[in-house]
Amino acid sequence: MPQLKESVLDALKTEESRRAFLAKFASAVFAGLVAPAVAGEVAPVQAAAAEQSGLTDEFDATQLPEAVEGEHPIKRMMADLRRALQKPMEQRRWGMVIDLRKCTGCNGCNVACITENKLPPGVTYRPVMTETHGTYPNVARRFIPRPCMQCDNPPCTPVCPVNATWKRSDGIVVVDYDKCIGCRYCITACPYAARSFDSGYFYGDFEGGERQPYELLPSPEYGENRVRAEEGSPIGNVRKCHFCIHRIERGELPACTLSCMGRATYFGDLNDSKSLVSELIGQPNVMRLREEMGTEPKVFYLV
Amino acid sequence: MKPVRVLWILTLVGFVIGLVGVFQRVIGGHTVAAYNTYVPWGLWVAAYAMMIGLSVGAYLVAALAYGFRVQALKPVAPIALFAALATLAGGLMAIWLDLGHPDRFWRLFLATNPTSIMGLMVWFYTLYGILLIALIVLTQRNSDAGIVRNLSLLGLPLVIIFGGAEGALFGVVSAQALWESGLTPILFLVEGALSGVALVLFLSVVLDKATEDAVRWLRGLALGLLAAAIVLEWAEISTALYAGIPAKTASLNLVLFGPFWWVFWFFHVGLGIVVPALLLLFLNRRTWALATAGGLLALTAIASKLNLVIPALVVPEFEGLRTAFTGTGLTFNYFPTLAEWLLLVWIVSLSALVFLAGVWWMGRASVQTPRLTKA
Numbered sequence: 001m002p003q004l005k006e007s008v009l010d011a012l013k014t015e016e017s018r019r020a021f022l023a024k025f026a027s028a029v030f031a032g033l034v035a036p037a038v039a040g041e042v043a044p045v046q047a048a049a050a051e052q053s054g055l056t057d058e059f060d061a062t063q064l065p066e067a068v069e070g071e072h073p074i075k076r077m078m079a080d081l082r083r084a085l086q087k088p089m090e091q092r093r094w095g096m097v098i099d100l101r102k103c104t105g106c107n108g109c110n111v112a113c114i115t116e117n118k119l120p121p122g123v124t125y126r127p128v129m130t131e132t133h134g135t136y137p138n139v140a141r142r143f144i145p146r147p148c149m150q151c152d153n154p155p156c157t158p159v160c161p162v163n164a165t166w167k168r169s170d171g172i173v174v175v176d177y178d179k180c181i182g183c184r185y186c187i188t189a190c191p192y193a194a195r196s197f198d199s200g201y202f203y204g205d206f207e208g209g210e211r212q213p214y215e216l217l218p219s220p221e222y223g224e225n226r227v228r229a230e231e232g233s234p235i236g237n238v239r240k241c242h243f244c245i246h247r248i249e250r251g252e253l254p255a256c257t258l259s260c261m262g263r264a265t266y267f268g269d270l271n272d273s274k275s276l277v278s279e280l281i282g283q284p285n286v287m288r289l290r291e292e293m294g295t296e297p298k299v300f301y302l303v
Numbered sequence: 304m305k306p307v308r309v310l311w312i313l314t315l316v317g318f319v320i321g322l323v324g325v326f327q328r329v330i331g332g333h334t335v336a337a338y339n340t341y342v343p344w345g346l347w348v349a350a351y352a353m354m355i356g357l358s359v360g361a362y363l364v365a366a367l368a369y370g371f372r373v374q375a376l377k378p379v380a381p382i383a384l385f386a387a388l389a390t391l392a393g394g395l396m397a398i399w400l401d402l403g404h405p406d407r408f409w410r411l412f413l414a415t416n417p418t419s420i421m422g423l424m425v426w427f428y429t430l431y432g433i434l435l436i437a438l439i440v441l442t443q444r445n446s447d448a449g450i451v452r453n454l455s456l457l458g459l460p461l462v463i464i465f466g467g468a469e470g471a472l473f474g475v476v477s478a479q480a481l482w483e484s485g486l487t488p489i490l491f492l493v494e495g496a497l498s499g500v501a502l503v504l505f506l507s508v509v510l511d512k513a514t515e516d517a518v519r520w521l522r523g524l525a526l527g528l529l530a531a532a533i534v535l536e537w538a539e540i541s542t543a544l545y546a547g548i549p550a551k552t553a554s555l556n557l558v559l560f561g562p563f564w565w566v567f568w569f570f571h572v573g574l575g576i577v578v579p580a581l582l583l584l585f586l587n588r589r590t591w592a593l594a595t596a597g598g599l600l601a602l603t604a605i606a607s608k609l610n611l612v613i614p615a616l617v618v619p620e621f622e623g624l625r626t627a628f629t630g631t632g633l634t635f636n637y638f639p640t641l642a643e644w645l646l647l648v649w650i651v652s653l654s655a656l657v658f659l660a661g662v663w664w665m666g667r668a669s670v671q672t673p674r675l676t677k678a
């Protein structure tokens with residue numbers, strides 16, 4: 001460290017040597033990061049830093065979420081997915097597990113969902129809610145992504161006056177955009193506010209009225225590749241999360257699951273006892289949102 | 304100037320001004336309205352519920368006159384029938400324009416979901432509409448005919464069913480704590496009957512078609528229904544607040560003490576209960592007082608519907624949703640836009656035009672009815 005300090009001061013002495021200083025500084029930082037590790041000195045360096053900041057080096061591993069043992073979760077979920085797709089549709093039961101201890105509230109899943117499904121303003125399938133508990137200094141935050149719960153007993157489907165929304169045999173609740181009349185009764189019936197109304201806004205409306213290029217891209221929802229245009233469906237329709245069935249059915253994980261940088265979202269077949277999601281929901285720290293409503297959600301939260 | 308002429312002028316002015324709202328709705332779609340993903344229903348749904356209620360009450364008067372042969376109500380029964388038809392048309396127009404895809408309304412007939420109250424309602428409305436038109440035509444020929452009596456009596460269970468079912472449409476939604484109650488269908492029925500009877504009272508006095516006996520009947524009916532509505536509303540609000548179910552209490556607190564408290568206290572309680580009750584009770588010999596009471600009861604019926612529809616929806620299912628992902632179309636705040644108000648003005652004017660045109664058509668053929676003795 002004294003060496004680095006000296007060289008920094010030297011480099012700053014002249015304007016001309018700025019480039020040389022940056023080169024030296026970068027090298028020193030890199031060396032500082034790599035060299036101790038190479039020399040097996042990582043732990044002492046960390047301990048010294050902790051000592052300086054007043055923290056102890058005692059690390060309580062039980063405070064961390066348990067690691068998923070075995071192979072990489074993505075690899076395992078992909079294998080679960082392929083296995084499920086080999087079964088008849090009615091034998092699959094898609095479900096999602098969200099580990100709230102791992103969710104960082106980055107909204108990556110929400111953005112991935114919007115990007116995947118080309119969602120317009122006013123429509124969201126997976127907002128991430130923030131909850132703050134306690135008061136300073138005993139305060140904590142947790143982030144709760146809220147996709148559609150794909151309820152086993154969905155209250156939104158029986159109220160539809162025209163049979164435009166239903167639960168598929170694999171448990172996913174879908175909307176037929178060509179049948180939906182846009183009465184929005186199903187939105188009021190959902191206890192999770194998981195349905196959206198596509199009023200017809202475009203991001204371009206707020207950018208001088210010109211449609212943005214990405215708004216002219218077709219949405220892969222339900223494998224229909226619809227381009228959103230004035231007055232045509234899905235404008236005027238109710239829209240919702242469908243676990244990216246267009247991706248599932250070609251053997252891909254939902255966009256939210258794949259994009260989760262904290263690896264907090266898991267997806268798979270709940271009917272498969274060997275799937276990762278089945279394993280995860282077999283723990284005692286599982287909860288579902290608003291269970292008292294009797295909707296039997298298929299989105300589980302680990303707390 | 305005759306009151307009926309004033310009504311015509313007001314109606315035509317409203318119709319023309321309201322056309323701006325129609326134009327905005329047609330051009331701008333649903334982006335001109337304030338309802339959205341989180342508050343999916345607004346002013347137009349409240350107006351629909353109110354106008355259907357008016358129709359229920361107006362029909363009640365006609366059914367008493369033609370079905371139960373209450374002779375005192377016979378002079379006002381034609382007005383009641385036309386009012387029932389006009390308000391039904393207005394209510395259906397409000398909900399039709401509220402649809403995301405009004406062009407697909409035919410699916411309600413061809414793809415009815417029998418488990419949906421809304422799906423079943425469309426059949427009730429159709430039957431009811433046909434019944435009203437049939438009764439209007441038949442009563443013009445011979446209002447004492449047996450078929451008029453039978454049809455009127457047949458229509459009574461129909462209006463009770465759909466008047467209650469309209470409340471059940473809200474009452475069965477367990478996700479909305481403010482709506483979900485066994486009392487909701489009954490409250491809709493009673494409030495609807497009250498507002499419709501009051502509308503007939505107002506119109507019959509204004510159109511100079513009321514007799515003393517008819518007014519006595521209508522006043523009695525209105526007072527009785529008002530008392531019943533007060534009891535039901537008190538039961539609903541007091542038990543809910545005492546029970547303290549958070550979501551329901553939050554909605555009721557908004558109704559009673561929220562930013563739009565004046566809708567409840569001024570329009571609903573003040574102009575919709577206290578003033579009409581005082582007028583009906585203490586100024587019952589003055590025609591202007593009775594007409595005012597009737598008009599106020601009918602007009603302020605929208606306050607209770609607004610206070611049912613909106614406060615339930617503006618309370619988030621999860622508090623975290625308020626800030627989770629916000630922006631246009633993703634807000635729990637709702638206040639109708641100018642376009643929504645203008646369209647409502649147009650719908651009410653259209654409804655009034657249907658009524659006035661009907662009364663004008665009827666007046667050409669009808670016999671003179673005895674007039675109310677003015678106090």
